[in-house]
Amino acid sequence: MLIPPLQNVQTPQRYSLVPRPTPPAPPLVDLLGRRKGLVPFLLGLVGLKSTARLLVTHEEVNCETTTFTGSSVELIPIARVADIHVAEYRPLPKAVLGAFFLFFGASNYFAADLAPLQIIGLLICVLGVALIVTYFLKRRLLIAIFSQSGLPIAVVLESGRIKNRLFGFADLVNIQRTIRMLAEAGGSGVPAPISHENSTPGFAADDVGEDDDAVEEEPDVGWQPPVAEAAPRTSPVEAEQTARRLLDDARRRAKAGDRDGAVKVLRELVEAYPDTTPAEQARNNLAKIGIRM
Structure with missing residues (x-):
């Protein structure tokens, strides 16, 4: 790279x-x-x-x-x-230069017999210390x-x-x-929100212009959401991604008419990943049907 x-x-x-x-x-x-x-x-x-x-x-x-x-x-x-x-x-070069100035100034200070030369040596020491401090700060x-x-x-x-x-x-x-x-996330930063049109209230899928019958015939692959105990071991990015998949699964279930299944998935989403953006959307959808979490 x-x-x-x-x-x-x-x-x-x-x-x-x-x-x-x-x-x-x-x-x-x-x-x-x-x-x-x-x-x-x-x-x-x-x-x-x-x-x-x-x-x-x-x-x-x-x-x-x-x-x-x-x-x-x-x-x-x-x-x-x-x-x-x-x-x-x-800034390593500054530390090296500071060490050199400190050594040179101290040597000049202790070796000089005249006060002006000692003052010059002392000033060089101060400059060296300043460069070394810069290295650390x-x-x-x-x-x-x-x-x-x-x-x-x-x-x-x-x-x-x-x-x-x-x-x-x-x-x-x-x-x-x-x-x-x-x-x-493909530039959005958050999953697509659940739409509330042409489906069970509170659990509708996005209107993407597809035939409703084709969507309803989509087979249920039996995907199960992760349990709540696994959430603390995931990173924030992984939590957002998993929560987004849960939200998408709830959308599919709602559009297929499986209202109870959608509610179950949204409940598990809120319990497992409460601090994610999809969880906030899930709470809002549950609240529309009188379920507070």
Whole structure:
């Protein structure tokens, strides 16, 4: 896998993430970074900002880059996202340089006979300590979203504070999980809602233009939902996927006229995966027929 070089480092300025995306609510991720360095900072004071903004919606991943020389936009449709790579790097060269300055400054301080030379040695020691502290406190953060064609969208940031909260590697992992969930769900982020037309009240299937008789003749393969005890051992993404399958099964049973079977599946869905989006939809449908859970 080709990882872009750690250049054009951005200082995070704004960050927001929707933990449980429900369309329409774009953007799910909004991450804005300002180009690091004295020159970009000074140019920003006169309106020539150098920024990178990563936006994630239900349909696409969008990276808008602006510099004083121009702008560019990179897009990857959610359905064509192949992989998401996140990484954290320590500035090792700064630590090595800091150790050298610390050793050189200390040697100069203790070996010098004149006060001015000792002061210079002390200042070099302070610089070395500052570089070593930077090594422990600062992180380079990389997020790269790869399309199926292999071309990535990459943003490199430096860990820092955004409105009194620390932006770090854990935030990149949350972004990675959100994009992966959207990609696995085909861009919707949540299963399709149950329709309430042309079927048993509260348990209708989506109207997809198919012949009703053909749907009713669909054989029941006897699929049984997982028991509630298995839910805690699944990841959030797996829980959403399994809950979605349960919701689809309830829809099929309702359209086939098996109202009791649909109610049973929805009950088991709510009990096994209560914190998922399909469970919320199941509760709403059960409430329509007077069943509260």
